[in-house]
Amino acid sequence: MPDYTIADYLIDRLAALGAAHLFQVPGNYTAQFLNRVQASGKIRCVGTINELEAGYAADAYARLRPIGVACVTYGVGSFSLYNAIAGAFVERCPVVLINGRASVSKAALLAEKGVLFAHAIDTIRTDQLIFAPITAASAVITDPEDAPRQIDRVLRACITEKKPVYIEVPDGIWLEPCARPTDDIPLAPEVEGAAEQTRAEAAARAAARRALERIDDATHPVLWGGEELARFGLADEFEALVESSGLVYTTTLLGKSLVAETATDDPTRRRPNFIGVYDSKFAPGDVKRVVENSDCIVAIGTILSDFYGDIVSASYDKMVLAAGGAVRVGQEIYPGVPLGPFIRHLLRLFQGGGGLDKTPPDGFAELGVGDRYALARLERTATARPSAEGAGMNWAAAFAAVNHSVEESTYVLVDTSLA
Numbered sequence: 001m002p003d004y005t006i007a008d009y010l011i012d013r014l015a016a017l018g019a020a021h022l023f024q025v026p027g028n029y030t031a032q033f034l035n036r037v038q039a040s041g042k043i044r045c046v047g048t049i050n051e052l053e054a055g056y057a058a059d060a061y062a063r064l065r066p067i068g069v070a071c072v073t074y075g076v077g078s079f080s081l082y083n084a085i086a087g088a089f090v091e092r093c094p095v096v097l098i099n100g101r102a103s104v105s106k107a108a109l110l111a112e113k114g115v116l117f118a119h120a121i122d123t124i125r126t127d128q129l130i131f132a133p134i135t136a137a138s139a140v141i142t143d144p145e146d147a148p149r150q151i152d153r154v155l156r157a158c159i160t161e162k163k164p165v166y167i168e169v170p171d172g173i174w175l176e177p178c179a180r181p182t183d184d185i186p187l188a189p190e191v192e193g194a195a196e197q198t199r200a201e202a203a204a205r206a207a208a209r210r211a212l213e214r215i216d217d218a219t220h221p222v223l224w225g226g227e228e229l230a231r232f233g234l235a236d237e238f239e240a241l242v243e244s245s246g247l248v249y250t251t252t253l254l255g256k257s258l259v260a261e262t263a264t265d266d267p268t269r270r271r272p273n274f275i276g277v278y279d280s281k282f283a284p285g286d287v288k289r290v291v292e293n294s295d296c297i298v299a300i301g302t303i304l305s306d307f308y309g310d311i312v313s314a315s316y317d318k319m320v321l322a323a324g325g326a327v328r329v330g331q332e333i334y335p336g337v338p339l340g341p342f343i344r345h346l347l348r349l350f351q352g353g354g355g356l357d358k359t360p361p362d363g364f365a366e367l368g369v370g371d372r373y374a375l376a377r378l379e380r381t382a383t384a385r386p387s388a389e390g391a392g393m394n395w396a397a398a399f400a401a402v403n404h405s406v407e408e409s410t411y412v413l414v415d416t417s418l419a
Contacts, residue, residue: 008036058097220294276367292315
């Protein structure tokens with residue numbers, strides 16, 4: 001047994017990125033890897049009932065930690081968590097899917113003689129191809145010498161793009177000897193390579209200047225923060241943007257609680273420049289009116305699904321949109337602009353200019369968001385605990401039970417549509 005293996009290298013890289021837990025359904029083809037994980041003491045293996053649960057657990061973990069990890073076995077096992085990986089892809093969650101495959105000799109027997117190994121489907125629809133459309137990068141590790149480069153490449157994509165990635169290793173290859181990491185920081189920051197980083201910074205600077213010009217031309221601009229800010233760890237930068245610009249702001253539904261919504265001195269009142277959560281036609285009427293009265297919506301980190309189709313159509317030419325690795329100012333597009341550098345350059349421009357002399361859109365002074373905060377808190381304290389001997393389950397009893405269960409530190413996960 002070599003002192004240091006491919007399995008050890010992957011373990012060290014995942015641990016360095018902040019993965020203290022790994023969610024898994026053990027199988028023959030990952031047994032060598034999982035044994036090394038448990039022996040390392042660096043990552044705790046958490047067993048799940050099935051692969052889909054492992055995928056969703058890794059997704060949830062990635063929303064609270066830098067990276068989530070799911071480990072399953074080839075074919076029908078890995079296909080079971082396809083929906084979880086697809087969800088992580090569209091909501092930009094950095095999840096690493098580790099998949100174990102049959103040994104090289106068994107794969108050759110399948111290709112040459114048609115002998116299926118456990119869980120194999122055929123020689124064409126390999127797992128890597130199946131997962132390619134919903135991952136940012138993938139690798140099938142077969143060469144021990146090339147393994148460090150391949151693993152680093154895939155993990156770099158996971159961290160920088162905040163999307164799931166796929167790593168597949170055949171049984172037996174896990175324990176091949178491998179070079180140890182030589183660098184302290186396993187991954188480059190937002191872009192790879194000095195020349196590319198210089199280009200990205202220049203593009204971000206140009207986009208920020210043009211965005212500020214568009215904001216400066218407006219009378220009632222509004223900042224609109226979205227979920228990518230949370231994924232990329234840019235909530236503090238967005239909050240600084242809110243404070244430095246002096247603009248009123250809203251968030252998407254998935255970006256709710258991105259920054260504090262309540263006043264510092266009174267948690268029953270809204271923050272002075274907070275409009276409320278804007279979820280298109282489903283938003284409260286007063287919130288909807290303020291956002292849609294803006295003559296320049298500055299959408300930062302927002303994933304614009306059809307949920308927001310109406311507002312995008314109505315304000316396309318007067319919108320600034322920074323998301324998905326690009327910036328759009330009206331109809332002008334700046335490709336290859338990472339979100340972090342764009343926000344930082346825009347923040348410097350705001351700070352250098354001493355803020356903006358802008359007024360909120362019509363209806364801002366009449367917002368009832370603070371009243372809704374006070375009402376929600378009052379209802380929570382005033383509602384009697386539901387009786388176990390009541391007349392049966394109904395909506396009032398259900399929400400009363402929720403009100404008594406939710407504390408300040410509780411995470412509440414709510415579906416965006418029909419909840």
